[in-house]
Amino acid sequence: MKHLTAPVLIMLLLMISCTNNQKENLTSPEKSSYLDYSGSDDQITGGIKMIPVETAIGTFNVYTKRMGNNPKIRVLLLHGGPGGTHEEFGNFDGFLPKEEIEYIYYDQLDSYYSDKPNDSTLWTTEHFVEEVEQVRKALQLNKDNFYLLGQSWGGILAMEYALKYQENLKxxxxxxxxxxAPSYTKYANEVLGPQMDPDVLKEIMDMEANHDFDNPRYSELLMNHYYTEHILRMPLEKWPKSVNLLFEHLNPNIYVYMQGHSEFGMTGNATLKDWDVSGRLSEIKVPTLMLGAKYDTMDPTYMEWMASEVQNGRSVTTNGSHLSQFDDPETYFSGLIKFIKDVDAGEFK
Structure with a gap:
């Protein structure tokens, strides 16, 4: 065998080195820290923290669960109801982890997974705003990473929080x-109600007039003729388990006290029936996304208008209904993820 010349030898060594590097890259990919809970104070609980909240009648614990780890993007989820649960966000697990967005489930006081003092003096927007603020501090969320997402009643709470504490928000x-709330009630009665079968609507309205809300027929009519059109546009037998758990775990006491019995807006003695911050939206300066839906119980045109009222807003309208994360997840999550990433990159317009 002839001796290899110096240039050929160098070339062979380089080829061997490149091959070894390629093998190393294939066998040792760079690991993401997104799912690494090592050394965290919630590792042993799988991200769950029961956070003490001080109230006028004592200190109680509320349930939170952290999903993922991203110190730059942390989304606190405010469920609806009032008296609902974090289970309404059950399919967020299917969309946000691949984007490495950290999100935090949270059951408000008197909701299923949290303490239940069952004291109506705490069932006010003022109390719940301060509760969110205490949760924020306990989780060390701040203006550099804190995104607040509220759905339905949670949206009311998110707006109220922003109007008082927006300096903490990203x-x-x-x-x-x-x-x-009056606009919500007007839309339900003047737009959505008349879309129903007149006989069905009359039967529902008669039972409401007689305060016959516990009648199984009332729930049956609503579920089959209203909820499947405007709450979640799927046959009832196909509703996801997390949505069924949301309804199973709903606290009716706080729900009726604040929202009322009727699903056609807020009526009767519901404490939220006159709630209205439409004239204050212009005070909100932080980047804001309004997520509406074509078939929602909330007027999607009104939600598009809201995005133009805040100082730095964007609107996305899905083809879903009130739980549009389930019946139009493609539009819902693509809009949500793009908003978060645009804000994080300083490219939100």
Missing amino acids: GLIVSNMVAS
């Missing part, structure tokens, strides 16, 4: 909630 997301 971004605000209002999902499926208008800024005026």
Whole structure:
């Protein structure tokens, strides 16, 4: 065998080195820290923290669960109801982890997974705003990473929080909630109600007039003729388990007290029936996303208008209904993820 010349030898060594590097890259990919809970104070609980909240009648614990780890993007989820649960966000697990967005489930006081003092003196927007603020501090969320997403009643709470504490926020997301309870009631009665079968609507309205809300027929009519059109546009037998758990775990006491019995807006003695911050939206300066839906119980045109009222807003309208994360997840999550990433990159317009 002839001796190899110096240039040939160098070339062979380089080829061997490149091959080894390629093998190393294939066998040792760079690991993401997104799912690394090592050394965190919630590792042993799988991200769950029961956070003490001080109230006028004592200190109680609320449930939170952190999903993922991204110190730059942390989304606190405010569920609806009032008296609902974090289970309404059950399919967020299917969309946000691949984007490495950290999100935090949270059951408000008197909701299923949290303490239940069952004291109506705490069932006010003022209390719940301060509760969110205490949760924020406990989780060390701040203006550099804190996104607040509220859906339905959670949207009311998110707007109220922003109007008082927006200096703590990096971004605000209002999902499926208008800024005026009277406007919500008007839309339900003047637009959505007349779309129903007149005989069905009359039967529902007669039972409401007689306060016959516990009648199984009332729930049956609503579920089959209203909920499957405007709450979640799927046959009832195909509703996801997390949505069924949301309804199973709903606290009716706080729900009726604040929202009322009727699904056609807020009526009777509901404490939220006159709630309206439409005239204050212009005070909100932080980047804001309004997530509406074509078939929602909330007027999608009104939600588009809300995005023009805040100082730095964007609107996305899905083809879904009130739980549009389930019946139009493609539009819902693509809009949500783009908003968060645009804000994070300083490219939000």
